[in-house]
Amino acid sequence: MPWFKRVEKGIHTPTEEKKETPDGLWYKCPSCKAVTSMAEHRKNLSTCVKCNHHDRVGSKEYFAILFDNNEFTELDANLTSGDPLDFVDSKPYPNRIVATQKSTGLKDAVRSAYGKMNGQEITISCMDFNFIGGSMGSVVGEKIARAIDHARKTRTPFMMISKSGGARMMEAGFSLMQMAKTSAKLALLSEEGLPYISMLTDPTTGGVTASYAMLGDFNIAEPGALIGFAGPRVIKETIGKDLPKGFQSAEFVLEHGFLDFIVDRKELKQKLTDLLTMVYVKEADATATKSSKATKAS
Numbered sequence: 612m613p614w615f616k617r618v619e620k621g622i623h624t625p626t627e628e629k630k631e632t633p634d635g636l637w638y639k640c641p642s643c644k645a646v647t648s649m650a651e652h653r654k655n656l657s658t659c660v661k662c663n664h665h666d667r668v669g670s671k672e673y674f675a676i677l678f679d680n681n682e683f684t685e686l687d688a689n690l691t692s693g694d695p696l697d698f699v700d701s702k703p704y705p706n707r708i709v710a711t712q713k714s715t716g717l718k719d720a721v722r723s724a725y726g727k728m729n730g731q732e733i734t735i736s737c738m739d740f741n742f743i744g745g746s747m748g749s750v751v752g753e754k755i756a757r758a759i760d761h762a763r764k765t766r767t768p769f770m771m772i773s774k775s776g777g778a779r780m781m782e783a784g785f786s787l788m789q790m791a792k793t794s795a796k797l798a799l800l801s802e803e804g805l806p807y808i809s810m811l812t813d814p815t816t817g818g819v820t821a822s823y824a825m826l827g828d829f830n831i832a833e834p835g836a837l838i839g840f841a842g843p844r845v846i847k848e849t850i851g852k853d854l855p856k857g858f859q860s861a862e863f864v865l866e867h868g869f870l871d872f873i874v875d876r877k878e879l880k881q882k883l884t885d886l887l888t889m890v891y892v893k894e895a896d897a898t899a900t901k902s903s904k905a906t907k908a909s
């Protein structure tokens with residue numbers, strides 16, 4: 612038996628009088644299907660209130676989470692890509708870049724900035740998946756290299772937030788060179804005694820996993836993030852075996868020793884602050900601490 616029965620027949624509502632829910636008011640979790648208001652979802656830093664599914668967010672959101680009062684200075688904001696190979700797929704590469712810049716409001720797949728996190732200075736590079744799948748081309752590599760140089764110059768810790776489908780095919784070999792370039796810069800950072808925290812978010816794959824994303828003094832990840840080099844289908848075809856359950860999830864990767872810990876986005880800022888307080892004291896502060904100790908001693 613139906614719950615509602617139409618008493619009168621032939622009722623028609625003109626289209627202009629039909630009431631529709633405005634778009635973007637509600638959020639439906641792709642994992643548990645729970646529905647919450649968009650405002651509450653954003654307040655919860657785009658994690659599901661019910662099952663804690665971490666939704667993909669971009670550099671804008673991560674900078675807002677990490678930098679105090681969302682205050683930061685962006686580095687190399689206007690660096691844009693060339694077209695070294697005259698690459699054309701369904702459209703020429705320069706046209707694709709311009710179209711993506713227009714639709715996303717971003718210049719390329721990474722943004723770098725420095726500012727304060729709970730009062731501690733830090734330099735952060737964060738990738739954006741919306742920009743051609745967060746692919747790593749020359750601009751991404753160069754911006755990360757320059758951000759590392761900025762961290763070295765200012766003697767601040769460096770953090771990388773990765774979210775990438777891998778190297779950018781439209782730049783072929785030029786993309787692959789970015790792996791070596793960023794790795795070399797990170798080696799200099801390490802030699803100079805500055806900490807590097809790498810956070811892998813959903814998804815981190817390909818050449819990014821094979822270079823800077825896995826080179827952190829601390830490699831951390833968000834819950835449920837897909838982390839891998841090749842995709843599961845390619846691996847399955849290569850080894851001719853079924854893959855274990857949960858293969859390439861952050862939890863699986865942690866269990867197999869490739870990650871230091873998994874961090875909830877809502878606890879990220881405090882955990883990073885605690886970690887950096889333990890491992891790093893900036894020289895000026897170090898001298899101050901030493902001299903205050905000396906004063907106490909005398």
Ligand SMILES: [Zn+2]
Pocket residue numbers: 640641642643644645659660661662663664
């Ligand atoms: Zn959910």
